[in-house]
Amino acid sequence: MTRCAAAxxxxxxxxxxxxxxxxxxxxxxxxxxxxxxxxxxxTASRRAGTGPAAGIAARASFATRNSYQYDLxxxxxxxxxxxxxxxFGAPGQPSRTGPFTVATQAVRLDGGVxxxxxxxxxxxxxxxxxxxxxxxxxxxxxxxxxxxxxxxTGRTADFQLDAVGVADLxxxxxxxxxxxxxxxxGASYAVPLGGESSRTLEVxxxxxxxxxxx
Amino acid sequence: xxxxxxxVVSLVAFAxxxxxxxxxxxLAAQESAQARTILVDEGGSYEIMVHPDYVTVLYLPDKxxxxxxxxxxxxxxxxxxxxxxxxxxxxxxxxxxxxxxxxDTIKVSVVLRIAPTRDQAMTQVTFKRADVEAEVERRxxxxxxxxxxxxxxxxxxxxxxxxxELPKVADGLIASRLLQRREVRKLGSIERNDDNVxxxxxxxxxxxxxAYVVFRxxxxxxxxxxxxxxxxxxxxxxxxxxxxxxxxxxxxAGAGVIGVVRAGGQxxxxxxxxxxxxxxxxxxxxxxxxxxxxxxVTVDRVVLR
Numbered sequence: 001m002t003r004c005a006a007a008x009x010x011x012x013x014x015x016x017x018x019x020x021x022x023x024x025x026x027x028x029x030x031x032x033x034x035x036x037x038x039x040x041x042x043t044a045s046r047r048a049g050t051g052p053a054a055g056i057a058a059r060a061s062f063a064t065r066n067s068y069q070y071d072l073x074x075x076x077x078x079x080x081x082x083x084x085x086x087x088f089g090a091p092g093q094p095s096r097t098g099p100f101t102v103a104t105q106a107v108r109l110d111g112g113v114x115x116x117x118x119x120x121x122x123x124x125x126x127x128x129x130x131x132x133x134x135x136x137x138x139x140x141x142x143x144x145x146x147x148x149x150x151x152x153t154g155r156t157a158d159f160q161l162d163a164v165g166v167a168d169l170x171x172x173x174x175x176x177x178x179x180x181x182x183x184x185x186g187a188s189y190a191v192p193l194g195g196e197s198s199r200t201l202e203v204x205x206x207x208x209x210x211x212x213x214x
Numbered sequence: 215x216x217x218x219x220x221x222v223v224s225l226v227a228f229a230x231x232x233x234x235x236x237x238x239x240x241l242a243a244q245e246s247a248q249a250r251t252i253l254v255d256e257g258g259s260y261e262i263m264v265h266p267d268y269v270t271v272l273y274l275p276d277k278x279x280x281x282x283x284x285x286x287x288x289x290x291x292x293x294x295x296x297x298x299x300x301x302x303x304x305x306x307x308x309x310x311x312x313x314x315x316x317x318d319t320i321k322v323s324v325v326l327r328i329a330p331t332r333d334q335a336m337t338q339v340t341f342k343r344a345d346v347e348a349e350v351e352r353r354x355x356x357x358x359x360x361x362x363x364x365x366x367x368x369x370x371x372x373x374x375x376x377x378x379e380l381p382k383v384a385d386g387l388i389a390s391r392l393l394q395r396r397e398v399r400k401l402g403s404i405e406r407n408d409d410n411v412x413x414x415x416x417x418x419x420x421x422x423x424x425a426y427v428v429f430r431x432x433x434x435x436x437x438x439x440x441x442x443x444x445x446x447x448x449x450x451x452x453x454x455x456x457x458x459x460x461x462x463x464x465x466x467a468g469a470g471v472i473g474v475v476r477a478g479g480q481x482x483x484x485x486x487x488x489x490x491x492x493x494x495x496x497x498x499x500x501x502x503x504x505x506x507x508x509x510x511v512t513v514d515r516v517v518l519r
Contacts (some may be wrong), residue, residue: 023412062450119434142373176408212404214515 023116023210028180030073030088030208032057038079041196042102044139044155045088049102053079053200061114062213066195068115073128075108075198088141090154096143103137106198108188110174124184132164132190133200160195164188168204180208217360248337253344257321259274264289265335266306272299272324273340276317285311291325303328321364391422401427403500405513410434411475415500418518424455425490425518429500430482431461433475436464439509441472444485445501446516448493459483487518494518502512 036053055077063069080103089095112128137157141148150156170184183205190198225504248268252260254275264270277296283289288308292300303311306328313324323342329335397420404414412432419426427446433439446454461481467473475481485500488491495516503510 023406025414174410177406212406214403 025212026027026069027062027209027213028060028208030057030059030061032059032073032075032204032206034075034202034204036077036079036200036202037152038081038104039199039201040081040102040104040136041192041198042081042083042139043196044088044100045083045172046201047084047212049081049083049100051079051081051101052112053077053104055106057204057206059208060208063116067117067122068113070111071106071126071128072111073109073209075106075110077104077106077108079104086139086141088139088148088153090151090156091184093152093154096141096148096152098141098143098148100141102139104134104198106132106134108132108164110164112166116172118172122172122174122180122182124168124170124172124182126166126168126170126184126186128166130131130164132160132162132188132198134190135159135194158195161193162190162195162198162213163169163193164190168202170204172208178210180210181210182206202214218515238318248333248335248340249340251340251342253347254320254322254341255344256319257323259323259325260328260514261325262301262339263329263335264301264303265329266303267332268302268335269416270301270336271338272301272315272340274299274315274320275341275343275346276319278315278317280314280316282314283311283315283326297338301326339443350366356371363512388421391424394422395420399519401516403516405511406516407509407511409437409509410513411439411498411509413502413513415513415516420490423489425487425493426501427485427487427516427518429502429513430480431475431502432480433477433485436477438463438477439475440467441475441481441483441502442505442506443503443507444469444472444483445499445503446485446487446493447499447501448496453487453490453493453498454488455488457483457485490518 018140034055038051039048041048055075057073057075059068059071059073061071064189080101082099082101084099084199085097086100087095087097103181108130110128112126112133114124114126115122117125135157136159138150139153141153141209166186166188168184168186169188171181172180174180183203187201187202192198216399235266246443254443262270272296277297278293281291281293281299283291285308288303288305289311290302290304291313294300299315303326310325310327315322315324320341320343385430398417399420401416402417404412406412412434415427416430416431428454429440431439441459444454444457445452458474459481460483461473461475462479463474463476463481465474465476473481473483495517500513500516501510
């Protein structure tokens, strides 16, 4: 996904005609709502768990060129991943295998570049990287219709830090000189810093206020 | 410069005088419907309406040699000096009568007839020699032509002098102002309108007391932007002076348009602010607009320092 996004970025920069693009010297603040599809790993399972997530995000940007803007975003995401099967065993306890779910809340701070390829209708491509903190709840394991306790699974809630890369493709519409609305679809890939991997597919809708700061 | 001004003043005065002279004669004849001027070649017969309530005076071009009336009982004819006659009907029902007049240069026969009302009677009739009048007009025309040619020659000379002197005057003015103040400052105020026309006040160039505000228009709309007005506003007061604008548009600026920025194109302009010292430190608005105020962009917080 990251390679694909990088290639798209190169294509976008080359394809941007001179004079077209976004708006030099404009700053903006964006408010996003997110819908996502989670794919997370877990030590108890060889296969990744998946599930829906939702969240909100805020983004601030500033453009030094017409064709792109620098931005910084913070996102909050909450969801629950379901695993088909996992094996849990606390010390001194027999191993138990069964389906389980893990609740996840993540906060992501990333910065990057958004290429803006239009004036009224604005196709966008955003590439960003940052850090993500992820709170994983204790796994909810059901074996034979019985819910296992933390003592039986040997797992409690934990927190892990990820390095994360984000790529989004979107389409904005400039309603007026101040208001821009848009939607985007994208993905994030989190490289765990001592934990399990995490990936998301995301769709966002946003409204943004643009102005020229002095 | 003073001599040039004097020439212009004398030209205007002469033109005014000529106009007055040319218009004065017809005006005199038109002052009243009861006054009449008759141009005579050598002789002729003319009818003149008279009335017992009025004295009708005939003016002739030179000394009257003979004046014979056919009916002296019904009309009183008296000389007034050597070149004028006063005529008054003695009866309201007097029949038409003739009056033969001869001077050194003309011989005319006048038919006197009672006017139905006093308002239709003539009070003054002036006989003039047509050839003399034509000569006078010819001389006036010749005089005007000669004077006009003389003034045109003076204007041409003055124009040549001005063409040579004006650059020197401008150079001197610029040099004086450069000595007073010469400075370029960044402005960086920028704004856009809903049609994606972006206007930026990029810099200001100070030349003496005057400020030259440089602005750039980027037209990101799909239609050309026709710049019609540029204002530098301090509140409601506009301080914009001369405006110049250039762009890469092929379309020529029409009437009431300063310049055109093609769709997707850019242009650059300068607006002069005279005596900018009064405006230093104030937050000014640079307002540009198309005809009828369309496409207005207000770049606020333009501060001259």
